[in-house]
Amino acid sequence: MPVGKQRLVASGIAAAGLLGLALRLFMLPHRELTFDEAATAYFASLPWAELWGAAGRQETNPPLFYALAGIGARLGLSPEGLRLLSILPDAATAAAAGLLAWRLGGALAGLAAAWLVACSATLIELSLEARAYSLLGLLGLLAILLALTALRDGRWRWFAALGLVEALALYTHNVAAIMLAALNGFALVLWLGGQVRPGMERRWLAVQAGVALAWLFWLPTVLFQLGDTLGRFWIPVPSLTALRYAVQKVVGLPWIDWPQPWADAAFIGLGAAGAALLVRRGGLGRWAALGLVAVLASVPAATWIISQWRPLMNGRVLLWLVPVFIVLVGVALGRMRWAGLALAALLGVAQLHAVPFWRPTASAERWPEVAALLSARMQPGDAILVVPMEAELMLRHHGWNAAGYELYGTRDVAWYGRFPGRSLAPGEALPAPERDTTVWIVTRRATARHEAAVAALSATRQEIRLLRGGARDDSGIDVSVMQPR
Numbered sequence: 001m002p003v004g005k006q007r008l009v010a011s012g013i014a015a016a017g018l019l020g021l022a023l024r025l026f027m028l029p030h031r032e033l034t035f036d037e038a039a040t041a042y043f044a045s046l047p048w049a050e051l052w053g054a055a056g057r058q059e060t061n062p063p064l065f066y067a068l069a070g071i072g073a074r075l076g077l078s079p080e081g082l083r084l085l086s087i088l089p090d091a092a093t094a095a096a097a098g099l100l101a102w103r104l105g106g107a108l109a110g111l112a113a114a115w116l117v118a119c120s121a122t123l124i125e126l127s128l129e130a131r132a133y134s135l136l137g138l139l140g141l142l143a144i145l146l147a148l149t150a151l152r153d154g155r156w157r158w159f160a161a162l163g164l165v166e167a168l169a170l171y172t173h174n175v176a177a178i179m180l181a182a183l184n185g186f187a188l189v190l191w192l193g194g195q196v197r198p199g200m201e202r203r204w205l206a207v208q209a210g211v212a213l214a215w216l217f218w219l220p221t222v223l224f225q226l227g228d229t230l231g232r233f234w235i236p237v238p239s240l241t242a243l244r245y246a247v248q249k250v251v252g253l254p255w256i257d258w259p260q261p262w263a264d265a266a267f268i269g270l271g272a273a274g275a276a277l278l279v280r281r282g283g284l285g286r287w288a289a290l291g292l293v294a295v296l297a298s299v300p301a302a303t304w305i306i307s308q309w310r311p312l313m314n315g316r317v318l319l320w321l322v323p324v325f326i327v328l329v330g331v332a333l334g335r336m337r338w339a340g341l342a343l344a345a346l347l348g349v350a351q352l353h354a355v356p357f358w359r360p361t362a363s364a365e366r367w368p369e370v371a372a373l374l375s376a377r378m379q380p381g382d383a384i385l386v387v388p389m390e391a392e393l394m395l396r397h398h399g400w401n402a403a404g405y406e407l408y409g410t411r412d413v414a415w416y417g418r419f420p421g422r423s424l425a426p427g428e429a430l431p432a433p434e435r436d437t438t439v440w441i442v443t444r445r446a447t448a449r450h451e452a453a454v455a456a457l458s459a460t461r462q463e464i465r466l467l468r469g470g471a472r473d474d475s476g477i478d479v480s481v482m483q484p485r
Contacts, residue, residue: 005107009102009107009110009111012098012110012111012114013094013095013098013099013102013110013111013114014095016094016095016098016111016114016115016117016118017091017092017094017095017098017114017118018091019094019115019118019119020090020091020094020117020118020119020124021087021088021091023118023119023124023352024087024090024091024124024127024128025087027124027128027355028080028083028084028087028128029080031080031083031128031129032365032367033079033080033367033394033397034129035390035391035393035394036129036130036131037079037080037082037083037129037130037131038079038390038393038394038396038397039390039393040065040066040069040079040082040130040131041069041073041079041082041130041393041397042393042396042419043055043059043063043066043069043070044066044069044070044072044073044082045070045073046066046070046420048067048070050420051063051066051067051070052067054420055419055420056221057221057224057225058419059419060174060225061132061173061174062170062171062172062173062174062218063171064132064168064171064172065085065131065132065135065172065173068085069082069085069130072084072085079130079397080130082130083127083128083129083130085130085135086126086127086128086129086130086131086132086133086134086135087127087128087134089127089134089135089137089138089139090123090124090126090127090134090137090138091118091127092138093117093123093134093137093138093141093323094114094115094117094118094323095114096138096141096142096145096323097113097114097116097117097141097323097326097327097330098110098111098113098114098117098330099145100113100141100144100145100148100327101113101114101327101330101331101334103145103148104278104284104285104288104289104327104331105274105277105278105285105330105331105334105335106334107334108333108334108337108338108340108341109274109330109331109333109334109335110330110334111330111334111341111344112329112330112333112334112340112341112344113323113326113327113329113330113331113333114330115344115345115348116326116329116330116344116347116348117322117323117326118348119347119348119349119351119352120322120323120326120351121253121254121255121256121351121352121354121355122249122254122255122319122322123137123319123322123323124351124355125255125355126316126319131316132172132173133173133316133317133319133320135172136169136172136173136175136176136179136320137319137320137322137323139165139166139168139169139172139176140169140176140179140320140321140324141320141323141324142165143162143165143166143169143179143180143183144183144186144292144295144324146158146161146162146165147162147183147186147187147190148190148288150162150200150203150204151187151190151191151195151196151197151200151204152195152196152197152284153197154197154199154200154203156203159203159204159206159207160207162207163207163210163211163214166180166183166207166208166211167211167214167215170211170214170215170218171215171218173317174222174225174312175303175312175317177222178299178302178303178306179299179320180208180211181298181302182294182295182298182299182302183295184208185291185294185295185298186291186292186294186295187204187291189287189290189291189294190287190288190291192287193286193287193290194287195283195284195287195288226310235307235311235312235313235314236311237307237308237311238304238307238308238311238313240304242313243300243304243313246300246313246315246318247300247318248264249315249318249319249322250296250300250318250319250321250322250325251264251267251268251271251296251325252264252267252268253267253347253350253351255351255354255355256350256351256354257354267329267347270328270329270332270333271325271326271328271329271332272328273332273335274289274327274328274329274330274331274332274333274335275289275290275292275293275328275331277331277332277335278328278331289328292324292327292328293328295321295324296321296324296325299318299321300318300321303317303318330344365444365476365477366467366476366477367394367395367397367398367477368398369467370395370398370400370442370467370477370479371394371395371397371398371399371400372398372399373466373467373479374395374400374440374442375399375400375401377481378405378440379438380404380405381404381405381406381437382405382406382437382438382439382440383405383406383407383408383437383438383439383440384402384405384406384407384408384439384440384441384442385408385409385439385440385441385442385443385453386407386408386409386442386443387409387442387443387444387446387449387450387453388409388444388446389409391442391443391444392407392409395442406437435460435484436484437484438461438481438482438483438484439457439461439481439482440479440480440481440482441453441454441457441478441479441480441481441482442477442478442479443469443477443478444469444476444477445469445476446478447469447478450469450478450480454480454482457482458482460484460485461482461483461484461485462482462483462484462485463480463481463482464480464481464482464483465478465479465480466479466480466481467479
């Protein structure tokens, strides 16, 4: 391809990344803080000695993302502003997907893949949360691209970049260990297909050994967590149905309601067609396609199998595979030439309409109101029951200070109380303070438990219901104050 056309394609891929960045930045101020983001803000506030030490040992995710968030917080970013640490990698993922698809399927494939990643409703929603998943997605795609380049090119600089990306992934999320196992499977497929330069096997093994050494610092913590109950506090053991839905979110179009299931089937068909086209073409494309299919198949299977012993499959740990699948979709659309680009544009616009990116999306939960209520009416010495305990992070974020109050919880108290600055009353029972102590009850999506707590304290106290979440267990926040009779 002439240099001029190469620059044009590269410019188009970069433009798709900038478009993805603009869309995500536009939506940034319209999303209220979530529970998990409040946890990110808390860990970002810890000194690095705590984050990489005792506190990190209790948290089920490695500390790299929290350390980056800590830098952002010290530079003045608000908890919502920490979403930039997800938005920027996600926008870069669009460019990385475009480059990989261009390498495998040509210029039009690269443009289609970059556009689809930039407009992916699944990835946009993921990037609007200050968590590590978008960074993991970028690192996963870069690892595949660098592995392909290093094994074909052979120069040490590509192997060094690959090792750095792998090490960063391991310190970003624990599921990166599964990712790197799949990456080695990808390299094995290329080697079996004769697509690896002679002598590169030793360099590959040397890099993997270096990555393993770099992980040794954190490996004892991972082993401790595997043998502990950490992480089991909310992630259930997944069924085969849960696995199917998780995979469907990776390879389908879950945000598009109509026409389903045909939209999912068509998107999956495009990915399968892209893989088939590469296999039929032969050479590097054939073995790279087989390697990508192996990654897409083995990672969900391995994650599900491990989760039967130590549950780690939530709704997001597989989403780093979305851009990998979109690369294959881009190959199929590139083969259709300009009609494929038109279809890519249609699919992208449909997903943007599904998000929808132009309309503010605010949470219905009333945390600012609850925090203001507690700050104004609670008295020193009062007791408060918070269910779940993570709700205390949201209350603190919105200005309530737990100091001076006796804090109780009925879930995960032993785990939650280990973190710095978290002082909880012992045990997981209902509050049992002195008879003349006022008790507050704040529950989220737990109306039945709220009513049970009220009933248990009604013998000596009278309830005043201040906020009512609703009749269903998942309908909002309930707040009661139990005053001594």
